[in-house]
Each structure stands twice: as C-alpha cells, then as structure tokens.
Amino acid sequence: MAFPKKKLQGLVAATITPMTENGEINFSVIGQYVDYLVKEQGVKNIFVNGTTGEGLSLSVSERRQVAEEWVTKGKDKLDQVIIHVGALSLKESQELAQHAAEIGADGIAVIAPFFLKPWTKDILINFLKEVAAAAPALPFYYYHIPALTGVKTVRAEELLDGILDKIPTFQGLKFSDTDLLDFGQCVDQNRQQQFAFLFGVDEQLLSALVMGATGAVGSTYNYLGKKTNQMLEAFEQKDFSLALNYQFCIQRFINFVVKLGFGVSQTKAIMTLVSGIPMGPPRLPLQKASREFTDSAEAKLKSLDFLSFTDLKDGNLEAGS
Numbered sequence: 001m002a003f004p005k006k007k008l009q010g011l012v013a014a015t016i017t018p019m020t021e022n023g024e025i026n027f028s029v030i031g032q033y034v035d036y037l038v039k040e041q042g043v044k045n046i047f048v049n050g051t052t053g054e055g056l057s058l059s060v061s062e063r064r065q066v067a068e069e070w071v072t073k074g075k076d077k078l079d080q081v082i083i084h085v086g087a088l089s090l091k092e093s094q095e096l097a098q099h100a101a102e103i104g105a106d107g108i109a110v111i112a113p114f115f116l117k118p119w120t121k122d123i124l125i126n127f128l129k130e131v132a133a134a135a136p137a138l139p140f141y142y143y144h145i146p147a148l149t150g151v152k153t154v155r156a157e158e159l160l161d162g163i164l165d166k167i168p169t170f171q172g173l174k175f176s177d178t179d180l181l182d183f184g185q186c187v188d189q190n191r192q193q194q195f196a197f198l199f200g201v202d203e204q205l206l207s208a209l210v211m212g213a214t215g216a217v218g219s220t221y222n223y224l225g226k227k228t229n230q231m232l233e234a235f236e237q238k239d240f241s242l243a244l245n246y247q248f249c250i251q252r253f254i255n256f257v258v259k260l261g262f263g264v265s266q267t268k269a270i271m272t273l274v275s276g277i278p279m280g281p282p283r284l285p286l287q288k289a290s291r292e293f294t295d296s297a298e299a300k301l302k303s304l305d306f307l308s309f310t311d312l313k314d315g316n317l318e319a320g321s
C-alpha cells in the first residue's frame with residue numbers, strides 16, 4: 001500500500017468499551033453507539049481500546065472482539081477506525097496489530113510499554129518498529145501519553161526524528177500531554193511530511209490547533225463532539241474569538257468535572273447520561289462513578305446548555321447510581 005493513506009483529521013472519539021453490570025463487554029450496543037457518534041455528534045473517526053476504552057484492562061481475546069465489532073458496525077458509516085494495540089508483551093502487541101490488519105482497520109496505535117520501560121529513544125523505537133512490522137500495510141500512530149505510561153525520558157519530538165527510516169508505515173502522532181513546546185516542535189520539525197498530529201488534551205485543543213494540530217483524539221468527543229466541531233469550524237473560518245468562546249465553554253465543563261474527580265469511570269457515566277446508551281460500570285481497578293458525581297455533571301451540562309431536558313433519553317437516570 002502506498003503511504004500516506006488518507007490523512008486522519010478532525011475529531012476522533014476515544015471510544016468507551018460498554019460493559020454489563022456483570023463486567024462483561026456489552027457488544028450489543030456498539031451499533032447504536034456508532035450511529036450516535038455519527039448522527040448526534042458529527043464524529044466519524046474512532047480510536048478503539050485506548051485509555052478511555054480500558055484497552056489495557058481487557059484480555060487479548062476481548063480486545064480482538066471489541067476491535068472486530070467496531071470495524072463491522074462502523075463499515076460504510078465511519079471514516080476511520082484506529083485500533084490501539086499497545087501491550088506490555090511485544091508478542092501480544094504484534095498479535096493485535098496483525099489482527100487489526102486482518103479485520104480491515106484503518107490504522108494502529110501503540111503506547112510505550114509501561115512496566116519494564118524503554119528508557120531511551122532507540123529502545124522505544126525498536127519496540128514500536130517490531131509492532132509496526134506485524135502490520136506492514138497499516139498506518140502506524142505513536143500514542144504519547146507519558147503521564148500514564150511513566151515513560152517521560154523520551155520526548156515525542158526526539159522520537160519523531162528520523163522515524164520513517166525505522167517505521168516506514170509511521171503516519172502520525174497522538175499526543176496526550178500538555179507540553180505544547182514538545183508538540184509544537186513535532187509539527188515544526190516535520191512540516192515536509194504528511195503526518196497527522198492528533199492532540200489528546202481536549203480542554204486545550206484550541207492551543208494545539210494554533211500549534212498545527214491536524215485533528216484530535218479524546219474522550220469528550222463522545223458527548224461534546226458537536227460542540228467541539230463548532231470550535232473547529234470557527235477556527236477554520238479564522239473566527240478566533242468564537243473559537244475561544246467554544247473552548248472556554250468546553251473548559252468550564254471539564255474544569256468542573258476534573259475538580260470532582262474525572263477519569264474513565266466518570267466518562268462512562270456522562271456518556272450514558274448524554275447518549276442514553278448504557279455504558280455500564282468500568283472494570284476493576286476502576287470504580288463506578290458515584291451518583292453524586294453524575295447528578296452534579298448533569299446539572300453542569302444543563303447549565304452550559306450542553307444538555308437539555310428533552311435530550312435526556314429513557315433510562316439514563318440510572319447512569320451513576
């Protein structure tokens with residue numbers, strides 16, 4: 001396959017993995033979830049089995065099934081389905097990469113292994129290269145999330161330097177960090193390439209757009225995709241004051257929930273509330289969001305006009321109970 005493939009741009013929802021109250025994966029709602037993203041949020045790209053999807057808390061067999069379900073249900077509806085295949089075991093990562101290619105995914109992404117860690121660029125790139133080689137026809141994205149992997153000694157800028165020599169399928173960076181100097185330098189030093197620069201801190205996306213982000217991957221695009229798309233449009237139209245209003249509005253919500261304690265569990269509760277699709281509880285070690293959290297988040301969403309009473313779907317009142 002010739003590279004680059006069609007460029008990944010715009011919003012990419014970091015999908016939640018829906019679960020039943022018994023902790024099993026609830027495959028039955030994924031079709032509905034695809035339709036919701038496309039029709040209600042205007043989001044046509046997804047990032048599966050990442051942080052929000054609790055990918056590292058799933059078994060390899062579950063990860064394969066989840067990936068397959070999203071690809072199947074997203075066919076002819078979604079633009080791109082990127083599968084996160086990072087794992088502590090190189091073998092598992094390679095198996096997942098190969099599987100992603102077999103099922104027709106549009107790309108794979110990999111985080112740095114985070115238990116026995118690669119401390120230098122060369123070691124990290126050798127690991128990534130071995131995974132990428134297992135799916136030689138698939139675009140490869142490096143998922144930089146140092147706060148969670150603990151791999152803080154390799155800056156993204158350093159990793160990208162000469163990366164095509166090692167990973168010819170490299171097509172972009174998913175940057176989940178607040179270091180805009182590092183992010184900006186990734187863009188600046190690779191202007192001649194066709195890389196996708198996908199920012200992963202939703203509350204700071206506007207700053208990253210100024211710095212050259214070509215798109216964004218995040219958890220809030222599941223339920224604030226429409227609002228964020230309005231911000232992207234204002235930015236595109238060079239109406240920066242309007243774009244800033246949208247970003248501030250989004251920040252008001254994220255700032256509010258962050259103060260209450262915000263993570264994957266809370267994302268599941270909010271998405272259940274907003275979409276009406278039951279996302280279920282998270283898997284241990286995560287704990288289900290409290291009822292108090294969901295009630296407060298709901299009140300905030302309404303006060304910001306992100307959610308009206310008429311948007312409330314049947315059954316969503318149980319979201320955080």
Ligand SMILES: CC(=O)N[C@@H]([C@@H](O)[C@H](O)[C@H](O)CO)[C@@H](O)CC(=O)C(=O)O
Nearest residue numbers: 014050051052176200201202217218219
């Ligand atoms: C640490 C974390 O979960 N970051 C989120 C953000 O979308 C984050 O939820 C948002 O910016 C709110 O802080 C994404 O970067 C994660 C992500 O894209 C993924 O699930 O793979």
